[in-house]
Amino acid sequence: MQKPGKADFSLVLASSVHDMKNSLGMLLHSLEIMIRDTAVQDEAQAKHFATLQYEASRINTELIQLLSIYKMDNDGMPLRIDEHYVVETLEEQVARNDMLLETRGLTLEIDCDEDLPWYYDSELVGGVVNNILVNGARYCKSRMRLSASIEDDQLVISVEDDGGGYPPSMLGSNEQSFKKSVSFTEGSTNLGLYFAQEVARMHRRDDLVGAIELANGGELGGGLFKIYLP
Amino acid sequence: MSVNYKGLQALVIDDFDSFRMTVVKMLEEFGCKHVDSMMTGAQAIKACRAKSYDLVLCDYNLGPGQNGQQILEELRVKGLLKPAAQFFIVSAESSKSIVLAAYDNEPSAYLTKPITAKSLKQRLDRQLRQREEMLPLYQAIEAGDVNAAITEGTSMVRRGVRSAPACQKLLGNLLLESNQLEDAEAIFKQVLEVRPLEWAQVGMARVKKARGDLATADVWLQKIIADSPFCMQAYDELIDSYQRQGKTQEEQEVLEAAVGISPMSILRQTSLAKAASSNNDMAVAAKSYSRSVRLGQHSVHDELENHLQLGRTTAALFSEDEQLASDISREALRALETAAKRFELTAAQKHQTTLLESQMHAYRGDKRRASDMLMELQNTLKEDEGELCLEVQLDLVATLQALDLKDKAEQQLGALIEEYKDDQQALEKIDALMDEPLSELNRRRVSKINGEGIAHYQAKRYQDAVLCFKRAKQLFPRNLGVHLNLVQTLVSEMTEFGRTEASLELCGDSMKRFEAIMNVNHKQFKRFRQLQEMVRKLDRELKD
Numbered sequence: 001m002q003k004p005g006k007a008d009f010s011l012v013l014a015s016s017v018h019d020m021k022n023s024l025g026m027l028l029h030s031l032e033i034m035i036r037d038t039a040v041q042d043e044a045q046a047k048h049f050a051t052l053q054y055e056a057s058r059i060n061t062e063l064i065q066l067l068s069i070y071k072m073d074n075d076g077m078p079l080r081i082d083e084h085y086v087v088e089t090l091e092e093q094v095a096r097n098d099m100l101l102e103t104r105g106l107t108l109e110i111d112c113d114e115d116l117p118w119y120y121d122s123e124l125v126g127g128v129v130n131n132i133l134v135n136g137a138r139y140c141k142s143r144m145r146l147s148a149s150i151e152d153d154q155l156v157i158s159v160e161d162d163g164g165g166y167p168p169s170m171l172g173s174n175e176q177s178f179k180k181s182v183s184f185t186e187g188s189t190n191l192g193l194y195f196a197q198e199v200a201r202m203h204r205r206d207d208l209v210g211a212i213e214l215a216n217g218g219e220l221g222g223g224l225f226k227i228y229l230p
Numbered sequence: 231m232s233v234n235y236k237g238l239q240a241l242v243i244d245d246f247d248s249f250r251m252t253v254v255k256m257l258e259e260f261g262c263k264h265v266d267s268m269m270t271g272a273q274a275i276k277a278c279r280a281k282s283y284d285l286v287l288c289d290y291n292l293g294p295g296q297n298g299q300q301i302l303e304e305l306r307v308k309g310l311l312k313p314a315a316q317f318f319i320v321s322a323e324s325s326k327s328i329v330l331a332a333y334d335n336e337p338s339a340y341l342t343k344p345i346t347a348k349s350l351k352q353r354l355d356r357q358l359r360q361r362e363e364m365l366p367l368y369q370a371i372e373a374g375d376v377n378a379a380i381t382e383g384t385s386m387v388r389r390g391v392r393s394a395p396a397c398q399k400l401l402g403n404l405l406l407e408s409n410q411l412e413d414a415e416a417i418f419k420q421v422l423e424v425r426p427l428e429w430a431q432v433g434m435a436r437v438k439k440a441r442g443d444l445a446t447a448d449v450w451l452q453k454i455i456a457d458s459p460f461c462m463q464a465y466d467e468l469i470d471s472y473q474r475q476g477k478t479q480e481e482q483e484v485l486e487a488a489v490g491i492s493p494m495s496i497l498r499q500t501s502l503a504k505a506a507s508s509n510n511d512m513a514v515a516a517k518s519y520s521r522s523v524r525l526g527q528h529s530v531h532d533e534l535e536n537h538l539q540l541g542r543t544t545a546a547l548f549s550e551d552e553q554l555a556s557d558i559s560r561e562a563l564r565a566l567e568t569a570a571k572r573f574e575l576t577a578a579q580k581h582q583t584t585l586l587e588s589q590m591h592a593y594r595g596d597k598r599r600a601s602d603m604l605m606e607l608q609n610t611l612k613e614d615e616g617e618l619c620l621e622v623q624l625d626l627v628a629t630l631q632a633l634d635l636k637d638k639a640e641q642q643l644g645a646l647i648e649e650y651k652d653d654q655q656a657l658e659k660i661d662a663l664m665d666e667p668l669s670e671l672n673r674r675r676v677s678k679i680n681g682e683g684i685a686h687y688q689a690k691r692y693q694d695a696v697l698c699f700k701r702a703k704q705l706f707p708r709n710l711g712v713h714l715n716l717v718q719t720l721v722s723e724m725t726e727f728g729r730t731e732a733s734l735e736l737c738g739d740s741m742k743r744f745e746a747i748m749n750v751n752h753k754q755f756k757r758f759r760q761l762q763e764m765v766r767k768l769d770r771e772l773k774d
Contacts, residue, residue, distance in 0.1 A: 022322045028344040033252060060344070064324075071326065078326060078460035082427065083395040088356050098348035117395070119425050205425075 014070040021063040028056050032099070050103030054137075057100060061134050065195050068127060072198055079202050084122045086148045086155065087112045093130045094146070097137070101144075104137055111147035118155040120203055120229050125157070128196045132159040132225045135192060139163035143220055154208065155229040158218070165216035165223045196227060205230040233358045235261035239281060242267040243274045243301065244289040244320075253287055253320075256347045260354070271296030271304070271528070278310040285358070286311075290321030290328070296528040299332040299494075304530040306335055314368035316357050320345060331494035334462060360393045367397065376408050387417075402433045411437050428454060428461045435467055444471050455487075462492055469501065479701070481505045486514070496525040500536055507543055510704050513551055516543040516558050523565045534579065537569040541586030545628060548593040559590045566590070577614075578622050581607060585625040592632040601633055620646070620656050627663055665708040676706050683715060692723035703740075710754055713740040714761060721764050729772045737765045 035049050090110050094101070101108055129146070136144055140161030148157045170193075193212065200210035208230030218224035240262050244250040250267050257265050266281075268274040270292060277283075290298040298319045305311045319332050322343040332340055338357050341350070361368075367386065370379035383401035387394050398417055405414035415437045421430040431454050438447035451468040454461055465488035472481035485502040492498070503518035519540035526532030544562040547555035566583045569575065575583065584607050592600035611618070618626070623646055630639035643663060650656035657669035667673050683698030699716035706712055717740050720733045741762050748758055 018325075025322045025343045029249065029252070032344075032346060033248065067324070078330065079458070080460075081425075083425070085392070088352075092349065092352050095349040095352035096346065098346060115392070119427070 010070065010073075014067065017063050017066050017070075021060065021067065024056065024060050024063065028053075028060060031056060035099075046103075053099055053103060057097070058134060058138075061131060062191075064127065065131060065192060068124075069191070069195055069198070072195075080121050080123070081119055081203070082122070083117050083119055085114075086116045086118050086157070087114055089122050089126050090129065090146045090148065090157070092126055093133055096130060097133055100134065100137055106137060106140065106142060106144060108144045108146065111145065112149075116148060116150070118150075118229065120155070121199075124199045124202070125227070125229065128199050128227060129157060129159060131192045131195065136161040136163070136223065136225075140220075140222055145218075145220055151228075153230070154210075156226055157229070158224060158226045160218040160220050160224040161222040162220040163222040165221075166214050171214055171216065196225075200227050200229065203229045233355045233362070235358075236263050238262055238264065238284045238358075240265045240285040240287070241274065241277060241283045242287050243269070243271075243292070243298070245269050245292045246289070249289065253350075256350055257285075257287075259347065260351055271301045274301055275304055275308075275310065278305055282312055282315075284312075284315055284361075285354070286315065286317045288317065288319055290319055290323055290332070299328070299335060300528050300530070302332070302335045302337055307530045312368070313371045314361055314365060316354075316361055318353075318357075327492060327494050330460065330462060330492040334492070334495055334497075360396055363391055363393045364397060364400075367400065371404070376404055380404055380408070380410070380413075399429055402430070406433065406436055406440065409440065411440055428458050428464070432461065432463050432467060435464070439467065439471055444475055447471055455484075459491060462488065462495075465491075466498075469498075473505075478505055478509050482509055482511065482514070489518070493521070494525060496522050496529050496531045499525060500531070500533075503536070503539065503543070507539065510707060512543050512547040513554060516540065516547045516555065516562075519543055520558050520561045520565070523561070532572065534569055534573045534575070537565040538579075538582055538586060540565050541583075541590060542625070542628070545586070545589045545593060545632060556594060559594055563587060563590050578619055581611070581618075581622050582625050585622070585629045589625075589629050589632040592629070597633065600629075604629055604633065620650065620659060624659060624663065631663075665710065667706065667709075672706075676702060676709065676712065679705070680712065680715065683719070687715075687719050687722070690722075690726075692719055692726075695719045696723070710744055710758075713743065714754065714757060716740060717761050717765065721761065721768065724768055729768050731772065734765070734769055734772060737761075738769070741765060 031052060035053065038049075040046050087110065090112055094108055094110065133144070133146075136159060140163035142162065144159070144161045146157070146159055148155060150156070193214075196212045200212050203210035210230055211228045213226040213228070215224045215226070216222070235257070240257050242250055242253045242257065242265060244253065244267070250269070254265050254267050262285075266277055266283075268277055272295065274286075274288070278286075288298040288301055292298065292301075296304070298321065302317055302319065305317070311317060316338040318339050318341055319337045320341045320343060321328070321332075323329075324342055329340060339353060341353060364386075367379055367382045370376075370382055380401065383397050383404065386397045387401060391397070398421060402414055402417045405411075405417065414433065418430040418433040418437065421427055422434070431450070435447045435450040435454070438444075438450065448468060448471055451464050451471070454464040455468065458464070465484055469481055469484050469488070472478075472484065482502065482505040485498060485505055489495070489498050489502050499518050499522035503515050503522055506512075506514035506518060519536055522536050523532070523540055526536060540558075540562045544555055544558045547558070566587050569583050570580070573579075584603055588600045588603040588607075590600075591597075591603065623642070627639050627642050627646070630636075630642060643660075646660060647657075647668065650660065654669050654671065658671055661667045661669055661672045667676055679698055679702045683695045683702065686692070686695035686698060696716065696719050699712060699719060702709070702712040703716055717737045720737050724730065724733055741758075744758065748755060752758070
């Protein structure tokens with residue numbers, strides 16, 4: 001008898017992740033109703049709600065990302081490049097995380113020309129921005145900033161915060177690529193960046209290929225994530 | 231610009247009480263004054279008949295009945311959605327096949343669960359702002375005034391309004407549909423100068439097709455598919471082009487690729503089944519018909535013909551691949567039984583389902599049940615005297631054949647040929663049951679492909695000749711001449727270049743097929759025997 005191969009296991013994993021994501025969707029939905037319908041009694045309770053909400057959406061984001069990576073590896077990810085207003089993609093991610101930002105008491109500003117159009121897959125790029133946003137919300141102090149502009153005929157979307165920034169080992173990633181390696185000390189940050197990098201690379205025009213870049217500093221002094229889309 | 235929800239007629243479709251109520255409540259918080267909610271597809275379609283909605287939010291998975299995509303499909307087919315109506319599918323499913331099938335019917339957006347009030351509002355605001363801006367354009371389309379719509383759209387694109395990209399797409403379609411090809415081409419070129427967007431590339435190919443240059447269109451469409459294998463519209467255009475050119479083999483290949491990528495589209499499954507059946511590829515035909523019957527369970531595109539054809543192709547498959555045919559036949563029987571419940575059958579159609587059911591039982595080994603059904607039917611037929619249409623008669627002949635009643639089948643067939651001897655279209659249908667084609671069309675087809683094969687053979691291009699004769703055999707499996715040509719080519723090829731087991735097996739299959747009917751009086755007897763001798767000799771040499 002042959003042992004089940006690696007591919008079989010990843011299929012099992014993918015289908016159970018899919019189920020988990022559906023259950024979690026129900027959970028998040030019920031949670032939102034419960035929080036909305038329950039009058040706030042005291043600060044401790046509000047904090048518990050916030051934690052519940054935050055952790056559940058983090059798991060959800062993580063699962064969606066896992067599934068996307070699975071699909072990407074198995075050639076099942078349709079890329080839908082179309083013309084979008086960048087500001088709408090950014091606003092969508094902020095709206096998705098409204099509760100998270102509120103319960104954490106974070107302020108988020110968007111700096112993007114209302115009429116800036118660009119060509120990309122809005123689901124995938126939105127997913128990348130959402131990931132970075134959710135992660136940043138965990139490490140920042142109180143402020144985050146989303147911005148977009150055109151540099152050298154490429155769209156650049158930046159996500160920055162006022163936290164401690166990325167660890168030195170992750171910087172200078174212009175040349176380095178993010179592997180799917182699981183590091184228990186760094187949590188899943190690498191997986192998120194791997195996803196971001198792959199989404200960036202799926203976007204091409206002529207000889208240009210999309211890329212991501214990490215830095216510290218920026219306008220808010222913390223981590224600065226950039227994705228370039230040609 | 232803030233969005234005015236107050237005047238909108240909204241509909242929420244979800245089978246889960248809590249979800250439905252939450253979404254309704256959200257819409258009311260956004261300012262909606264008129265929100266209806268429904269639990270099933272049937273209710274939703276009824277509601278859309280009674281009232282014209284501006285905004286529909288529909289869950290994908292609605293339990294046992296129709297899903298969200300099927301509701302949208304039915305509303306589009308029946309024209310129950312205004313051009314300006316916004317239809318959102320809300321789903322926890324993000325699998326490729328589901329999303330691709332949903333996009334076939336062009337929802338305004340496909341929203342993935344979980345949705346929060348804020349994110350829903352953001353998406354709706356965006357879509358409704360665009361709708362408001364494009365409203366004059368939509369209204370002109372709804373009023374049937376295509377020219378006004380084109381004028382309006384052109385001016386909006388020129389002014390560079392926020393919804394200009396969406397206007398461009400719509401305008402391109404309108405211009406194509408009203409055959410204003412130069413203007414359509416100008417729009418697509420304008421888009422393509424900036425970016426190689428799929429829809430504009432497909433648009434260019436459609437312009438080429440409309441001008442009759444199918445060859446160029448085919449090349450362009452093939453390139454789009456190679457670059458973007460998920461662009462289903464490119465497949466559909468290419469399939470349509472091949473169909474118009476009568477390139478049924480190529481048509482089937484593209485359909486198989488398209489169905490591989492997006493397996494849940496019932497229309498493509500049905501087209502594949504049709505193409506495969508006209509190519510005499512019964513395995514693919516029967517499998518695709520069974521899928522389209524399954525997908526049709528809650529679909530507006532379910533058709534009686536698919537149920538009947540599933541029975542016919544499965545019956546034909548029994549002589550090629552008994553195991554596969556036997557597996558599919560169970561489903562075919564179910565499909566024939568449900569046909570009576572799903573459709574209002576005419577007397578002739580009832581006869582057809584009975585005949586096909588009888589064939590299924592016969593091939594599955596239950597001859598008694600099969601012949602009981604046939605006898606009962608023949609008794610009813612005797613009573614009502616009416617003329618039987620050709621289709622029923624053909625199914626009757628096939629049933630007699632299935633029951634091994636060869637003489638009766640021959641007799642019936644002879645009568646049919648006599649009756650329809652001047653009707654070419656009828657003869658084409660009868661050909662399916664004949665050894666030699668009767669219709670001019672099929673005679674031409676067989677003689678053309680045979681002629682090509684013989685030319686290759688004479689020039690000693692054996693491989694090309696084999697391809698021709700194999701294709702001829704596929705199309706006319708009962709034709710002795712075609713089989714003998716194939717065997718002769720294979721024998722020559724093996725004599726010159728060496729024997730192979732696969733070629734010998736092919737020869738053996740063809741010879742065995744006609745052994746039983748061969749006798750000294752047959753006009754091909756001598757040739758048959760000679761070839762048989764040569765094949766046997768090659769076979770012995772291989773085994774030694």
